[in-house]
Amino acid sequence: MSAANGGAAGGAANPDILIRGARLAADLTARGQDPGAAAAVDLRISNGRIAERGPAGSLAPRTASDGGDERVVEADGLIALTGLVDLHTHLREPGFEQSETVLTGTRAAAAGGFTSVFAMANTLPVADTAGVVEQIQALGDAAGYATVRPIGAVTEDLAGERLSEIGAMAQSRAAVRVFSDDGRCVHDPLLMRRALEYVTTFDGVIAQHAQDPRLTEGAQMNEGALSSELGLKGWPAVAEESIIARDALLAEHVGARLHICHLSTAGSVEVVRWAKARGVRITAEVTPHHLLLTEELVRSYDPRYKVNPPLRRDEDVRALRRAVADGVIDIVATDHAPHPAESKECEWDAAAFGMVGLESALPIVALALVSEGHASWAEVERLLSQTPAEIGGLDGHPSALEEGQIADLVLFDPRGSSVFDLARLRGRSTNSPYLGMELPGRVRTTIRHGYLTVDEAVPVEAARAAAAARLLERER
Numbered sequence: 001m002s003a004a005n006g007g008a009a010g011g012a013a014n015p016d017i018l019i020r021g022a023r024l025a026a027d028l029t030a031r032g033q034d035p036g037a038a039a040a041v042d043l044r045i046s047n048g049r050i051a052e053r054g055p056a057g058s059l060a061p062r063t064a065s066d067g068g069d070e071r072v073v074e075a076d077g078l079i080a081l082t083g084l085v086d087l088h089t090h091l092r093e094p095g096f097e098q099s100e101t102v103l104t105g106t107r108a109a110a111a112g113g114f115t116s117v118f119a120m121a122n123t124l125p126v127a128d129t130a131g132v133v134e135q136i137q138a139l140g141d142a143a144g145y146a147t148v149r150p151i152g153a154v155t156e157d158l159a160g161e162r163l164s165e166i167g168a169m170a171q172s173r174a175a176v177r178v179f180s181d182d183g184r185c186v187h188d189p190l191l192m193r194r195a196l197e198y199v200t201t202f203d204g205v206i207a208q209h210a211q212d213p214r215l216t217e218g219a220q221m222n223e224g225a226l227s228s229e230l231g232l233k234g235w236p237a238v239a240e241e242s243i244i245a246r247d248a249l250l251a252e253h254v255g256a257r258l259h260i261c262h263l264s265t266a267g268s269v270e271v272v273r274w275a276k277a278r279g280v281r282i283t284a285e286v287t288p289h290h291l292l293l294t295e296e297l298v299r300s301y302d303p304r305y306k307v308n309p310p311l312r313r314d315e316d317v318r319a320l321r322r323a324v325a326d327g328v329i330d331i332v333a334t335d336h337a338p339h340p341a342e343s344k345e346c347e348w349d350a351a352a353f354g355m356v357g358l359e360s361a362l363p364i365v366a367l368a369l370v371s372e373g374h375a376s377w378a379e380v381e382r383l384l385s386q387t388p389a390e391i392g393g394l395d396g397h398p399s400a401l402e403e404g405q406i407a408d409l410v411l412f413d414p415r416g417s418s419v420f421d422l423a424r425l426r427g428r429s430t431n432s433p434y435l436g437m438e439l440p441g442r443v444r445t446t447i448r449h450g451y452l453t454v455d456e457a458v459p460v461e462a463a464r465a466a467a468a469a470r471l472l473e474r475e476r
């Protein structure tokens with residue numbers, strides 16, 4: 001009996017997993033390439049790590065008579081990516097548990113193929129102290145569906161007046177590395193400068209929600225011909241672009257790392273391109289919805305399409321896709337923003353801003369980027385897993401699906417399409433803009449730290465995820 005299976009016989013360890021015949025995203029480096037072009041591989045997972053990797057058919061399943069307790073996952077036709085990492089998730093707990101909890105939000109994350117999420121700070125109380133960020137992290141550990149890394153608020157209570165206890169959050173057990181007032185812009189340039197200076201001392205990063213508040217007072221949708229036609233107050237592109245330009249210059253001045261949340265305009269792409277050419281330490285994210293949907297949807301006055309920043313013009317969508325393709329945009333992040341029915345099933349003006357996005361992220365990326373030839377699967381792995389992990393300082397994230405690495409991975413089936421329906425949503429809120437749409441592909445299996453969180457496209461029961469996580473913790 002091997003050491004890896006020693007506990008299995010007694011039923012005390014997580015079973016080993018044998019994945020047979022998957023294609024590695026990392027091997028699919030050409031855009032427009034058929035996934036079948038890569039050689040298929042077998043992966044054996046044991047004790048939270050990838051124990052063996054070999055050509056398809058080379059790893060034999062272990063039977064009970066070998067002392068094995070091994071789960072076989074047939075992955076022919078599936079693409080294996082390192083577990084997805086969302087740098088921008090709203091988990092809503094503490095304070096807004098009617099919208100989402102850490103447990104339901106991470107279950108939605110697992111359903112989408114995510115193994116780690118960074119939880120935004122706009123909770124109640126706000127995640128602006130060591131106590132709150134440690135609480136959020138502990139809730140994530142207890143749920144077991146994903147690694148939860150709290151994001152700390154930049155300013156106390158997101159009020160934009162005084163810096164929060166950034167140092168204490170960085171030194172806490174939650175080891176916060178990303179700070180953001182997301183939902184609000186850090187508008188005061190002096191506070192922004194101080195925050196940027198502060199995080200350089202521990203290689204942290206400020207994630208800015210770039211929205212000039214004065215230019216967007218009362219705004220309801222993108223500013224342009226359509227907002228005039230619909231009689232809704234417009235949200236000009238310059239409100240986003242001017243803040244990005246200012247903060248790029250501030251980051252350059254103090255030598256700090258700056259990350260821009262949810263870029264949404266063609267002009268923002270040009271500002272980031274210019275900043276990168278100057279050598280500014282700037283990274284940028286785009287959401288799946290800004291890569292696919294346009295302001296035309298607002299004609300329906302359906303609040304599912306109300307989001308911050310607003311859906312923009314077709315030209316913007318095309319510029320954002322090109323910016324992903326040419327590397328100006330570094331990552332895709334969901335900005336999963338759950339809201340209860342009463343905040344969404346109402347008139348446009350009264351509705352909350354935000355869309356859920358964890359469960360749909362990979363199908364939308366397949367549609368907007370892969371099938372349009374803007375990204376290879378290897379690039380998708382960088383956009384949704386490797387680069388967000390680097391930006392957020394995520395320890396232990398596998399750099400590749402290789403022997404010895406932590407087994408955080410997702411198996412995605414790129415074949416076929418299906419109607420995205422309510423059953424696909426695994427969080428507490430249903431404010432998805434994709435309900436009823438035919439979307440390509442499907443997440444089949446998600447494995448976190450060597451145990452299944454999603455099996456046959458269905459998240460495992462919460463109690464099972466929690467028990468698997470606890471077992472692994474004990475083994476270590």
Ligand SMILES: NC(=O)N[C@@H](CC(=O)O)C(=O)O
Pocket residue numbers: 090122182183184209306307308309335337338353354355
């Ligand atoms: N994106 C949204 O429309 N809403 C987010 C806030 C934010 O990301 O700015 C929320 O917290 O609901």
Ligand SMILES: [Zn+2]
Pocket residue numbers: 182183184209261262308309
């Ligand atoms: Zn935001």
Ligand SMILES: [Zn+2]
Pocket residue numbers: 088090120182183335337
């Ligand atoms: Zn957000």
